[in-house]
Each structure stands twice: as C-alpha cells, then as structure tokens.
Amino acid sequence: MVSKVKVGLIGCGAIGTVLAEAIERKLVVCDELVVYDFESWKAQKLKSTIKFPVTIADGIEDLIAVKPKVIVEAASQQAAKEYVPKIVLAGIELIVMSTGALLDLDVDLSKVHVPSGAIGGLDALSSAALAGIDEVVLTSRKNPKAFGVDNREEKVMYEGVAEEAARKFPREMNVAATLALTVKPTKVKVKVIADPKVQRNTHEIAVKWQFGEMSLRFANDSHPDNPHTSALAAWAAIKLLQTLLKT
Ligand SMILES: NC(=O)c1ccc[n+]([C@@H]2O[C@H](COP(=O)([O-])OP(=O)(O)OC[C@H]3O[C@@H](n4cnc5c(N)ncnc54)[C@H](O)[C@@H]3O)[C@@H](O)[C@H]2O)c1
Structure with a gap:
C-alpha cells in the first residue's frame, strides 16, 4: 500500500494560512496537512476554512508521531528554538521560517532548510x-x-x-x-x-x-493580517515545500 504524503505545519497565522491555501489549490501536492498551533482556535479556524484534509495535532510530539514528510515551522523564534531539536532528532525534513532561532542552535542542520523568505538572491x-x-x-x-x-x-x-x-x-x-x-x-x-x-x-x-x-x-x-510579515515569505516557503516534496 502506498503511504499518504503528509505535510506538517507549526503555526496557523499569516504564513501558515497562505501555505494551507496553496495546498488546497494543489500548488503543493500532498494527501494530508497536519497542523499544530498553541492557540488551538487558530488551528480550528484554518481547518474550517480549507477544503482539504486537515488534521489538528495536540502538540509537537503528536505532530512528529504522524511522520510528515516535511514540517514547516511558521510560528516564532521561541517555537523554533524549542521544536527544531525534536524534529531533527526524529529525522524529518524541516523548513524554518523563524531563521533567527537557528543562529543559536547547536543541532545537525542537514535536514533543516532555510527558505529565501522575504528576500532572494x-x-x-x-x-x-x-x-x-x-x-x-x-x-x-x-x-x-x-x-x-x-x-x-x-x-x-x-x-x-x-x-x-x-x-x-x-x-x-x-x-x-x-x-x-x-x-x-x-x-x-x-x-x-x-x-x-x-x-x-x-x-x-x-x-x-x-x-x-x-x-x-x-x-x-506585507501580509494583510500581519504587518510584520512580507507576503513573499509565505511564497518562499511554498516554493521550497514544492521542491522538497518532489525529492
Ligand atoms: N524568514 C523570513 O524571511 C520571514 C519572513 C516573515 C516572517 N518570518 C517569521 O515566520 C514566523 C511566522 O510568521 P507569521 O507572519 O505567520 O506569524 P503569525 O504571528 O501571523 O503566526 C504565527 C502563529 O504561530 C503560533 N505560535 C506561536 N508560537 C507558537 C508555539 N510555540 N507553538 C505553536 N504555535 C505557536 C501563533 O499562535 C500564530 O498562530 C515568524 O517567526 C516570523 O517572524 C520569517
């Protein structure tokens, strides 16, 4: 039996929502999106607006346990500092948006991918x-x-x-x-x-x-829901996710 391709998402805010919409529009090909947000109503809101199979995880361990092919962190530097070591230990490919967190982390970065985010080149x-x-x-x-x-x-x-x-x-x-x-x-x-x-x-x-x-x-x-975030950043995550799912 061919196993389902799952994408994990940490953070259902501005970037997470654009990414989920891209999955709904089949710009990114996968079978299931598994989301975690510590404000659970945000995960519920995302699930209710996306016409695509979305499962809500109760915590980071729960998200890791479903073995997504790729996890996208779109939460905060604090979240990345806490979760990246756990995801790396589980051997799952990871896209980190809160790249500031990576400056202080002493972990194996071979499966950690840094998107171009709000810039390029x-x-x-x-x-x-x-x-x-x-x-x-x-x-x-x-x-x-x-x-x-x-x-x-x-x-x-x-x-x-x-x-x-x-x-x-x-x-x-x-x-x-x-x-x-x-x-x-x-x-x-x-x-x-x-x-x-x-x-x-x-x-x-x-x-x-x-x-x-x-x-x-x-x-x-900037993203209409979040003036801190450039819209391009979400599209950079989507592009990188597309590439990683093809490998
Ligand atoms: N690399 C870049 O160029 C680039 C560009 C823009 C934004 N970012 C970063 O990407 C991240 C996401 O940006 P956004 O605009 O979507 O933010 P946002 O504030 O709109 O959404 C973040 C979501 O993550 C959730 N969250 C926060 N901490 C969490 C935790 N510890 N565990 C679980 N969920 C948590 C929040 O409840 C929220 O729903 C931010 O850190 C932002 O600074 C990076």
Missing part, C-alpha cells in the same frame, strides 16, 4: 561566499506601524550586526538571520529604519566580494 550570495565576501550590508525599511511606533521622520531603530538585529526584532528581522546563515562566517552589517514614507517592507542588500559587487532590492507588500 541567496544562490548568488552563497556562491560568492565560497570565493570570499568582503562586506554585506542590509538596510531594511518598514513603515513605523510594523514596529509599533508612529514617528513622522525616518528613524534608525537599530544599527549593528545581523545576529543582534534578529534577536532584538524577532518578528521583523529574520531576513538578517537568513543572510547571516548564508554568508557565514562573514558578518552582516544591518540598519533597521522605521520610515513613514514606505508602505512596503523594503530590504536593500549591498555586497562586495572578491570578484565584484551585488545590489539587491526587495519591496514587499
């Missing part, structure tokens, strides 16, 4: 990293409401390195962690700006490396 950056990168500078601008402030002029919220940016802004700056993981051990310089002139989450990445320069710019609409 990681293929070029990781290629350049092999040859040698001199400098990576990330400048992120978001509307003040994404930071819960209401300044009228642009305001630098943070200037420093990626690891600290991801810790200080666990919901907004996973992008910095993703870059840090990509170009490790090169340090990524980060500037975070609350800018009332921007409506979109804007990430500019400037790279100087051994054989040239790169400049990348992303201006992403």
